[in-house]
Amino acid sequence: MLVFPSFCAGAESELKNFSPHYRQQYFVAFFSQLQEEVEQHKETHTQLLKQREPLRPEEVLYQDSVLHYDDTGKWKERFVSFSKGVPARQRLLPTGGVVLTSEEKYTALVDKAFPDPKCLKEETSPPMVVVPSGQFPVYLRLPYRRDVYFSFPQEDRRATFLSILTGCIRHQNHDSLRRSSCESQAFLKAIHFYRQEKGHYESWDMLLGCEEQVLANLVLEELQPSLQTELLARLKGKKAGRKRVWFTTLEAAYHLVQDQLREGLKGLKEECKETARSHEALLRSDMDQIASSRTFLQAKLQASVSDPAAKFCSENVSPYLASILEELMSPVTGGFQGVRLLLEGEINTLCLGFPEGAGQEGLNQRVLPLSLFLSPQCYQKVEVLTEQLQELRHRFKFSNSVRLIHCTQIDMQQLIENAVYTFKLLLQSSLKDNSSKLTSAMEKAKLRVLKQYDHDSSTVRKRIFQEALVDITLPAIRRNLAPAHKPVCTLVTFCLFISVIIC
Secondary structure, eight states: OTTHHHHHHHHHHHHHHHHHHHHHHHHHHHHHHHHHHHHOOOOOOOOOSOOOOOOOTTOEEEEEEEEEEOTTSOEEEEEEEEESSOOOSSOOOOTTOEEEOOHHHHHHHHHHTOOOGGGGGSOOOOOSSOOOTTOEEEEEEOTTSOOEEEEESSHHHHHHHHHHHHHHHHHHHHTGGGOOSHHHHHHHHHHHHHHHHTTOOSOOTTOOSSHHHHHHHHHHHHHHHHHHHHHGGGOOSOHHHHHHHHHHHHHHHHHHHHHHHHHHHHHHHHHHHHHHHHHHHHHHHTHHHHHHHHHHHHHHHHHHHHHHHHHHHHHHTHHHHHHHHHHHHHHHHHHHHHHHHHHHHHHHHHHHHOOTTOHHHHHHHHHGGGGTOOOHHHHHHHHTHHHHTTTHHHHTOOOOHHHHHHHHHHHHHHHHHHHHHHHHHHHHHHHHHOGGGHHHHHHHHHHHHHHHHHHHHHHHHHHHHHHHHHHHHHHHHHHHHHHHHHHHHHHHHHHHHHHHHHO
């Protein structure tokens, strides 16, 4: 525990070094937001399907009684509920989690995360937990935090729980940083530029969760090697005991760092908001002049790097864009086609089994459950991207396929929810106008929703492909330009290259 003071100092130092980047990016994002508000000419891709309001607090997505392995080392029955906004006695935040159902694969993952040189010549250690006989386990591996274990008496109950848990992980990982607010956009850009300053240009696989979690990941990534040096050599006893001490210490350090960062980050955000608010009137009055100056400067800087950037693109990027796109298209398109087939099949089943005269109440009961779960097969079609993009690890140093997979799966889930909600709205309208022709109305609503789904699916997939191509290839361009043009390339290479991708 003597290493913890260095972690506190490290967290304070990291936030101090990160703050200038955040301040700069906050004012860039704030000005862009004001400019968009005034000019109102930003191109948007209109989606046809309607999107429902966020879930009400009382809406429960899942609840069941499960066996949970608690802190005392015993399996105890717990009531688990996944809902939004309802206070819980104990909260589970599975950000960055990896879900496994095999003890062998889980043990291998834990061993990989345990940097102990003594493991090489030691006998196999006993399992981390002993699962009750006849039970179906779930192992939740969490970065820098204590792992969580559940067990179920039936495999189908475990499958339902897995579907909800993996969906929760996807949203916990990425929802916070996908928001369009000034704070989210500024933080995202600041993290990218801060890591580039340290020579890291690639997509970061620990860009997960809320702002304080991301910064804590950054601090732990920097300081974990020193913790290994100071602690591991002093650990005695068997492998299982050393593992327990290591992971417990790492978790304590992580929570300490998070607590240290929380107040500092809150103060930084409040400072930026207040300063931006005090300059808002001036920014609005001088908006045209500021925008013209920014455009002029961007053109000048872009001209200084355009030749080497274009040369690198033509030789090292453009020849591979078609093959990268081909690897992306099949799994992503297959995933969205799977969603469409599921949607059409569920609607057909609903139409055939919907009793005449069931009315609005029957409609609510039967339509709402359709959007809660996508079949694992739909998600698995996208998950093959992990293997298909392996070659990019060597050519472009791209290793963050998990983010691409998760964000695509979130879009798939959102589309089927939008489709089900739109179908429900169309049927509600038909019930009001003429409830006697419900069968005909259902068929018309189905065809209309499927047509709208095809349009929105095409729009979403195009965006996914564009963002993926940028995420995969742009770091290589920045890395190549950095030695000679580092002050310039961070500002303009994105603008230069994004046009290539869009075209």
